[in-house]
Amino acid sequence: MNNGSESKIIDGRKLAKKIEREVKEDADQLRAQGVIPCLASILVGDDAASKLYISLKHRACDRAGILAKDYHLPSETSQGELTELIERLNQDDEVHAILVQLPLPESINEQEVMETIDPSKDADGFHPFNMGRLLIGNEGLVPCTPRGIIRALDEYQVNVEGKHAVVVGHSNVVGKPMAAMLLNRNATVSVCHVYTQDLNKFTSQADILIVATGVKHLIREDMVKEGSIIFDVGITEENGKIYGDVDYENVIERASLITPVPGGVGPVTVSILLEHVIKACRSSIKN
Amino acid sequence: MNNGSESKIIDGRKLAKKIEREVKEDADQLRAQGVIPCLASILVGDDAASKLYISLKHRACDRAGILAKDYHLPSETSQGELTELIERLNQDDEVHAILVQLPLPESINEQEVMETIDPSKDADGFHPFNMGRLLIGNEGLVPCTPRGIIRALDEYQVNVEGKHAVVVGHSNVVGKPMAAMLLNRNATVSVCHVYTQDLNKFTSQADILIVATGVKHLIREDMVKEGSIIFDVGITEENGKIYGDVDYENVIERASLITPVPGGVGPVTVSILLEHVIKACRSSIKN
Numbered sequence: 001m002n003n004g005s006e007s008k009i010i011d012g013r014k015l016a017k018k019i020e021r022e023v024k025e026d027a028d029q030l031r032a033q034g035v036i037p038c039l040a041s042i043l044v045g046d047d048a049a050s051k052l053y054i055s056l057k058h059r060a061c062d063r064a065g066i067l068a069k070d071y072h073l074p075s076e077t078s079q080g081e082l083t084e085l086i087e088r089l090n091q092d093d094e095v096h097a098i099l100v101q102l103p104l105p106e107s108i109n110e111q112e113v114m115e116t117i118d119p120s121k122d123a124d125g126f127h128p129f130n131m132g133r134l135l136i137g138n139e140g141l142v143p144c145t146p147r148g149i150i151r152a153l154d155e156y157q158v159n160v161e162g163k164h165a166v167v168v169g170h171s172n173v174v175g176k177p178m179a180a181m182l183l184n185r186n187a188t189v190s191v192c193h194v195y196t197q198d199l200n201k202f203t204s205q206a207d208i209l210i211v212a213t214g215v216k217h218l219i220r221e222d223m224v225k226e227g228s229i230i231f232d233v234g235i236t237e238e239n240g241k242i243y244g245d246v247d248y249e250n251v252i253e254r255a256s257l258i259t260p261v262p263g264g265v266g267p268v269t270v271s272i273l274l275e276h277v278i279k280a281c282r283s284s285i286k287n
Numbered sequence: 288m289n290n291g292s293e294s295k296i297i298d299g300r301k302l303a304k305k306i307e308r309e310v311k312e313d314a315d316q317l318r319a320q321g322v323i324p325c326l327a328s329i330l331v332g333d334d335a336a337s338k339l340y341i342s343l344k345h346r347a348c349d350r351a352g353i354l355a356k357d358y359h360l361p362s363e364t365s366q367g368e369l370t371e372l373i374e375r376l377n378q379d380d381e382v383h384a385i386l387v388q389l390p391l392p393e394s395i396n397e398q399e400v401m402e403t404i405d406p407s408k409d410a411d412g413f414h415p416f417n418m419g420r421l422l423i424g425n426e427g428l429v430p431c432t433p434r435g436i437i438r439a440l441d442e443y444q445v446n447v448e449g450k451h452a453v454v455v456g457h458s459n460v461v462g463k464p465m466a467a468m469l470l471n472r473n474a475t476v477s478v479c480h481v482y483t484q485d486l487n488k489f490t491s492q493a494d495i496l497i498v499a500t501g502v503k504h505l506i507r508e509d510m511v512k513e514g515s516i517i518f519d520v521g522i523t524e525e526n527g528k529i530y531g532d533v534d535y536e537n538v539i540e541r542a543s544l545i546t547p548v549p550g551g552v553g554p555v556t557v558s559i560l561l562e563h564v565i566k567a568c569r570s571s572i573k574n
Binding site: 111127128129130131132133134135136137138161162164170172176177179180183186187188189190191192193195196197202 | 398413414415416417418419420421422423424425448449451457459463464466467470473474475476477478479480482483484489
C-alpha cells in the first residue's frame with residue numbers, strides 16, 4: 001500500500017461508533033422521559049451465521065442503551081406461529097421496532113412475514129410500504145445497508161448529485177433500494193448484475209461504485225475509474241479469511257475513497273439499525 | 288421517411304385496441320357471473336387537461352364494458368372531504384378500482400391522498416404499498432405507463448434480459464417504476480435526468496431507450512444507437528401541435544422500433560388502466 005492510502009479508507013468501525021454515540025444520547029434522552037427504546041428480534045432455527053448476526057446486533061443495542069428482546073423459535077415453527085408472534089409484538093406498546101432475522105426456514109414465506117410487521121415498527125425497512133415510500137422519495141425506515149452507505153457519503157461530504165453511481169447487484173436488500181436512494185439524491189444511476197454484458201464498461205465509468213454481489217474480488221484494478229469512491233458490501237469467507245467483492249489491495253491505488261472488508265460497510269449497517277429503533281420509538285411517542 | 292419504416296413503428300392505438308378487446312372479454316365474463324367491473328374516478332377542480340383525460344378514460348371504460356362512476360368535486364374541496372369520499376369508495380363492494388386524477392389542487396397533499404386508497408383498489412398503482420411490491424419484484428397494480436411499455440416490449444417479443452435500458456426522467460409516475468420493472472426483468476438499467484452530465488453518453492449506449500421528460504425533441508438522431516428500441520412518453524403541445532421528447536422524423540432512421548407521439552405510449556397507458564380494473568375486480572371476488 002502507498003503512503004497516504006490511509007486517508008482514502010472509509011473507516012466503518014469509527015463511523016459506526018460515532019452513530020452509536022448519537023443513538024446513545026437519544027436513548028438516554030428517551031429513558032429520561034420514561035421511555036425505554038426497545039427492539040424485538042426474532043430468530044427462527046439455529047443457523048450459525050444468523051445467531052452471530054443477532055448477537056452482534058444485541059451487543060450493539062446494549063452499548064447504545066436500547067433494550068433488546070430476544071425471541072428464538074425452533075426451526076419447525078410454522079408460518080402461523082411466527083405471524084402470531086409478530087402480531088402480538090405489533091400490538092405491544094413497549095416494543096418499538098421488530099427485526100426478523102433472514103433467511104427464514106424454507107417452509108416459511110419470507111415476503112408474507114415481512115408484510116405482517118407493522119410498517120412503523122419495521123426495523124429493517126423491508127416492508128413493501130416502506131420500500132414504496134423509499135422509491136417515491138419519502139425515506140423513513142429503509143434498508144439499513146444502503147442507508148449506511150448514504151450516511152458514509154454524507155460523512156465524507158460527497159455530493160452525489162449529477163455523479164454517475166454504478167450499483168453492482170440488484171437484490172431487494174441492497175442493490176434496488178440503494179439505486180432508489182441515489183436517484184432520490186439526483187445521481188445518474190446504473191444498476192448492473194449477473195446478466196450485465198461487459199460489466200467492465202459500466203464499472204470503469206463510475207464516479208461512485210457500490211458492489212454487493214458476494215463474488216470474491218469481482219472488481220479488479222482495471223475495472224475502476226481513477227479517483228472513484230468505492231463501497232464494498234460483499235462478504236466471502238474462505239479458510240477462515242474474509243474477502244470482499246473488491247480486490248481492495250490493488251483497487252485502493254485508483255480510488256479516492258474506499259471501504260475495507262471487514263470493517264467497512266458492515267459495522268455501519270448495524271449502527272443504522274439502532275438509529276431505526278430510535279426513529280420508530282420517537283414516532284410511536286408522537287402518535 | 289424511408290420505405291419500410293412503417294414496420295419500425297410501435298402502433299400504440301392498435302395495441303391499445305387489442306388490450307381493450309381482451310378486457311372486454313374479461314368484463315363480459317364477469318358480467319355473466321353477475322359482477323359489473325367498476326372504476327370510480329375522482330376529479331377535483333376544472334383543469335381542462337384533467338377533464339380531457341378523465342373523459343378519455345371513461346370512454347375507454349364504456350367500450351370495454353366497465354362501469355365508470357364519476358365523482359367531480361369543486362376545486363375548493365378540502366383534504367378531509369376528499370379522504371372521506373375515498374374511504375367510502377374503499378368500503379363500497381361495488382367499486383373495484385379507484386382513480387384520483389392528478390394533479391390535485393395545491394391545498395391538498397397528493398401523497399396522503401394516494402395512501403388513503405385501498406391498495407387493492409389502486410387503479411393507478413401509485414400507493415406506496417404497490418410501489419414497494421413492484422420494487423421487490425412482486426408486480427400487482429403498478430403505474431400504467433411503464434406497465435404499458437413492458438406490454439409493448441412483450442408484444443414485439445423483445446427480451447430485455449442483459450440488454451442495456453436507459454430511462455431518461457426519474458419521476459415517480461414513469462421513470463422510477465419503469466427502472467424497477469426493467470430490473471425485475473434483468474435488464475442493465477441506467478436512469479438519467481436533468482442532473483445527468485453528458486446525457487448523450489448514456490442514450491447512445493442504450494439498446495432500449497425510454498424518454499419521459501416533457502422536453503420537446505430532447506433526443507436527436509446523433510444521441511441514439513443504431514438499431515435501438517425507443518419509447519417516447521413525453522407530450523408537449525405547441526400551437527395546437529403535439530410533440531414528443533424524441534425528434535421522431537429523424538431518429539426513426541436509426542431505430543429498430545419506435546413509438547410515435549401521439550399514438551404511441553399514450554393509448555396503451557389508458558388500456559392498461561382498464562386491465563387494472565379487471566385485475567382488482569377479480570381479486571375482490573377471490574377474497
